Amino acid sequence: MARIVGIDLGTTNSLVAYMDKGTPRVISTRHERAMVPSVVALTDNGLIVGDPAKEHLTRNPERTVYSVKRFMGKSLADVQGELAYFPYTLTEKGGVIRIQLGEKSYSPPQISAMILKELKLRAEAFLGESITKAVITVPAYFNDSQRQATKDAGMIAGLEVLRIINEPTAASLAYGLQKKTQGTIAVYDLGGGTFDISILKLKNGIFEVLATNGDTHLGGDDFDQLIADLLLKEIRAQQGLDLSTHSDHMQAVRLEAERAKIRLSEELKITVTLDLPDGQGRFTRELTRDQLEGLCSPLVERSLGPCRLALKDSGLNPTDIDEVVLVGGSTRMPLVRQRVQALFGKQPHCELNPDEVVALGAAVQADILSGGTTDMLLLDVTPLSLGIETMGGVMSSLIRRNTTIPASAKEMFTTYVDGQTGVDIHILQGERELAKDNRSLARFRLKVPPLPAGVPRIEVTFLIDANGILNVMAKDMRTGETQSIEVKPSYGLSDQEVERMIEDSFKFAADDVSARKVIEARLDAGALITTTEKSLADGGHLVSAEEVAKIRTALSALASAKEGTDPRAIRGRMADLEQAAKGLTVAMLDDSLKQGLQGKKISDVT
Amino acid sequence: MNGHIHNTDDRRELQMARSMCWHCQSEMAGEYFCDRCVKVQPVSKDLDYFTCFGLPRRLVIDTQVLESKFYELSRAFHPDFYQNKSDAEQSISLGNSAMLNTAYRTLRDPIQRAEYLLDLEAGSVKDIRTSPPADLFEEILELQETLDEFRESDRTSEHAARLRTKLHTDRTNLEERQRDMEARLQQLFSRWDALQDRGEATEQARAERTLILKDMRNILSNRTYVKNIVNDLVATIA
Numbered sequence: 047m048a049r050i051v052g053i054d055l056g057t058t059n060s061l062v063a064y065m066d067k068g069t070p071r072v073i074s075t076r077h078e079r080a081m082v083p084s085v086v087a088l089t090d091n092g093l094i095v096g097d098p099a100k101e102h103l104t105r106n107p108e109r110t111v112y113s114v115k116r117f118m119g120k121s122l123a124d125v126q127g128e129l130a131y132f133p134y135t136l137t138e139k140g141g142v143i144r145i146q147l148g149e150k151s152y153s154p155p156q157i158s159a160m161i162l163k164e165l166k167l168r169a170e171a172f173l174g175e176s177i178t179k180a181v182i183t184v185p186a187y188f189n190d191s192q193r194q195a196t197k198d199a200g201m202i203a204g205l206e207v208l209r210i211i212n213e214p215t216a217a218s219l220a221y222g223l224q225k226k227t228q229g230t231i232a233v234y235d236l237g238g239g240t241f242d243i244s245i246l247k248l249k250n251g252i253f254e255v256l257a258t259n260g261d262t263h264l265g266g267d268d269f270d271q272l273i274a275d276l277l278l279k280e281i282r283a284q285q286g287l288d289l290s291t292h293s294d295h296m297q298a299v300r301l302e303a304e305r306a307k308i309r310l311s312e313e314l315k316i317t318v319t320l321d322l323p324d325g326q327g328r329f330t331r332e333l334t335r336d337q338l339e340g341l342c343s344p345l346v347e348r349s350l351g352p353c354r355l356a357l358k359d360s361g362l363n364p365t366d367i368d369e370v371v372l373v374g375g376s377t378r379m380p381l382v383r384q385r386v387q388a389l390f391g392k393q394p395h396c397e398l399n400p401d402e403v404v405a406l407g408a409a410v411q412a413d414i415l416s417g418g419t420t421d422m423l424l425l426d427v428t429p430l431s432l433g434i435e436t437m438g439g440v441m442s443s444l445i446r447r448n449t450t451i452p453a454s455a456k457e458m459f460t461t462y463v464d465g466q467t468g469v470d471i472h473i474l475q476g477e478r479e480l481a482k483d484n485r486s487l488a489r490f491r492l493k494v495p496p497l498p499a500g501v502p503r504i505e506v507t508f509l510i511d512a513n514g515i516l517n518v519m520a521k522d523m524r525t526g527e528t529q530s531i532e533v534k535p536s537y538g539l540s541d542q543e544v545e546r547m548i549e550d551s552f553k554f555a556a557d558d559v560s561a562r563k564v565i566e567a568r569l570d571a572g573a574l575i576t577t578t579e580k581s582l583a584d585g586g587h588l589v590s591a592e593e594v595a596k597i598r599t600a601l602s603a604l605a606s607a608k609e610g611t612d613p614r615a616i617r618g619r620m621a622d623l624e625q626a627a628k629g630l631t632v633a634m635l636d637d638s639l640k641q642g643l644q645g646k647k648i649s650d651v652t
Numbered sequence: 653m654n655g656h657i658h659n660t661d662d663r664r665e666l667q668m669a670r671s672m673c674w675h676c677q678s679e680m681a682g683e684y685f686c687d688r689c690v691k692v693q694p695v696s697k698d699l700d701y702f703t704c705f706g707l708p709r710r711l712v713i714d715t716q717v718l719e720s721k722f723y724e725l726s727r728a729f730h731p732d733f734y735q736n737k738s739d740a741e742q743s744i745s746l747g748n749s750a751m752l753n754t755a756y757r758t759l760r761d762p763i764q765r766a767e768y769l770l771d772l773e774a775g776s777v778k779d780i781r782t783s784p785p786a787d788l789f790e791e792i793l794e795l796q797e798t799l800d801e802f803r804e805s806d807r808t809s810e811h812a813a814r815l816r817t818k819l820h821t822d823r824t825n826l827e828e829r830q831r832d833m834e835a836r837l838q839q840l841f842s843r844w845d846a847l848q849d850r851g852e853a854t855e856q857a858r859a860e861r862t863l864i865l866k867d868m869r870n871i872l873s874n875r876t877y878v879k880n881i882v883n884d885l886v887a888t889i890a
Contacts, residue, residue: 411732414732415735423732452750454754511746512732
């Protein structure tokens with residue numbers, strides 16, 4: 047089975063990991079660090095992703111997209127309150143947010159797909175094989191629309207998403223694999239934009255999630271924003287300058303706020319420095335850890351509510367938790383560690399790199415799916431109750447939150463009036479009593495044969511699969527016929543839209559194709575260089591010195607072509623080298639035949 | 653091997669159909685996997701949750717045994733282990749896993765377990781009580797009035813504070829009632845299990861059985877009623 051990689055698609059950073067002989071590893075090279083900033087910028091040379099795109103945050107803020115994960119599966123109305131903070135333009139089409147970049151607008155799954163593609167290319171270059179399958183992580187508290195949007199992003203990036211897995215549970219897999227822990231653990235995961243708490247029971251290789259809770263809108267970004275707001279207010283008061291009209295400076299303030307936060311995890315006092323626009327000098331200010339903590343304390347407190355709810359839902363007290371594991375870059379903040387320690391009454395574990403552990407866990411899950419790891423099994427839960435709207439606008443719950451997935455519920459529907467040919471069904475997710483207060487997932491119309499009222503019997507099965515994604519099936523109990531249901535997602539892309547985006551991604555991926563050709567040519571060239579050098583070492587004595595010199599010349603020509611970006615040049619030098627080494631290959635084959643090594647394949651000696 | 657297919661007894665016919673492997677058509681002796689082709693089999697809809705876990709139909713069960721059996725069957729059915737299999741097997745794995753999770757959730761909780769057993773034994777649907785149990789009638793009527801009054805009151809007033817104190821007392825009383833009912837249920841569970849263990853087929857045993865089921869049903873529905881009232885109360889004064 048083809049290799050499956052594990053991807054942590056984060057709010058601020060993304061990583062890809064793979065399983066290397068039973069050990070998960072993140073992919074990084076000599077030139078590139080493992081973390082790819084989740085930033086996409088439109089430049090004069092087209093779309094760029096990651097570290098180079100991050101440089102455009104202050105240079106080109108209107109055309110540089112960051113924190114796109116916050117918009118996955120959301121409508122514009124959902125994010126109205128924070129629109130002012132983002133320098134790029136957001137619009138909406140068919141319930142899905144669009145991000146304007148130059149002439150074109152992109153849905154959040156399309157932007158995420160660009161990040162995924164970058165990770166895919168990196169994995170391919172590193173592993174030297176084509177990657178088409180992946181496990182992608184999402185916050186445990188993501189709803190169905192947000193999960194579906196993530197799956198769509200994978201498809202647009204040319205990846206078959208074999209599993210959507212929750213970030214804290216992924217972390218527990220990596221943690222459990224390394225520590226061989228048994229007992230009850232709590233995973234506190236505070237990332238760039240989201241917060242999750244999951245409580246798990248680990249026993250004999252089974253990772254059973256007892257309860258999960260969270261806040262999909264609480265993370266490092268929010269801490270940065272508080273610091274940025276403070277700085278902006280002071281600049282306004284002291285210098286009479288309103289930076290909110292300078293989006294480049296707004297981004298500089300945000301980045302400086304982030305840096306201040308990170309530094310204050312190590313130091314007790316730092317100096318914040320900002321250049322003011324139009325040569326108006328520079329703003330400096332001291333910031334202490336105490337001040338930072340005073341500012342951020344309410345946000346940290348907000349994360350404790352979900353922790354208490356998760357404990358309650360799992361029927362446990364803080365003292366029942368054997369170990370607390372910290373995940374996500376924001377858990378580096380000393381205040382977060384203190385508050386978590388106070389709640390659970392024990393020192394949290396943070397031995398594993400909190401930035402990498404989720405990707406590592408995704409790689410472990412990928413290995414389970416490909417049949418490599420067979421002793422571990424994750425039994426996850428659905429974070430939110432699923433139900434349908436009933437008479438009077440009340441939500442009737444079908445699958446309760448924290449139910450182990452896969453989970454299914456069946457409901458029988460009939461008609462109110464004679465000859466009625468359809469029944470409208472509105473699917474909801476959430477914990478509130480009234481339908482309007484919960485998340486609308488989808489609406490669909492059940493087709494019913496025209497019969498007297500109450501006679502039709504349509505059984506609808508709601509099934510939440512192992513990805514936490516809903517599938518709906520309907521069966522006419524009178525005829526036994528199943529009916530396919532066209533579910534129109536309330537806040538998502540339709541299948542046709544995803545199809546079109548996949549096509550589009552091929553169209554404006556002309557650059558990608560050439561990039562891929564270079565990568566593939568380089569990989570092939572590398573392999574040829576290695577085998578030729580081995581042949582020279584093993585069989586160089588079988589041919590003339592002149593021929594050896596000819597091979598060496600062709601080798602160095604290929605090596606320098608490999609450094610370039612022209613795939614045709616690389617292929618050309620490869621052909622030259624093969625030609626030059628032909629004599630050597632024949633001589634080695636003759637030699638091996640002479641020595642009676644008939645069992646060896648030609649490919650082994652060339 | 654399909655000689656019995658023409659049996660006129662529908663139920664029997666269905667059972668015969670299910671006892672064949674969907675894949676290789678050979679007769680099934682194994683529980684969840686075909687002995688011959690080793691393919692996973694869909695768990696029959698007629699299989700009750702107790703049988704599914706290999707447990708006797710009792711109300712007091714060893715939860716450790718239940719858990720380890722759940723883990724064992726999860727390893728057998730979970731979609732994670734069917735990623736490389738055919739679509740048919742993946743679909744069976746998904747259906748079986750969902751069923752297994754429901755079964756485990758039902759049997760793990762003593763109340764749900766009892767409700768489920770009642771369902772099996774007496775073919776009853778869950779009785780949803782809409783009026784208070786007789787012995788609680790006065791008390792609950794009064795409580796509803798206090799709740800209404802509290803909802804309409806100015807929360808900062810002294811009157812509201814008095815009502816809140818009263819509601820707290822009511823809550824404590826009702827929770828005690830709920831615990832009483834649970835203790836009585838526990839006794840009924842033990843009596844039921846003892847009766848099943850004896851396995852007598854006498855008239856007297858049959859009568860006792862009917863009586864236990866009837867009592868259980870009453871207390872279960874009263875308990876649900878009280879529990880809902882308490883939830884409502886807690887939500888109101890929170």
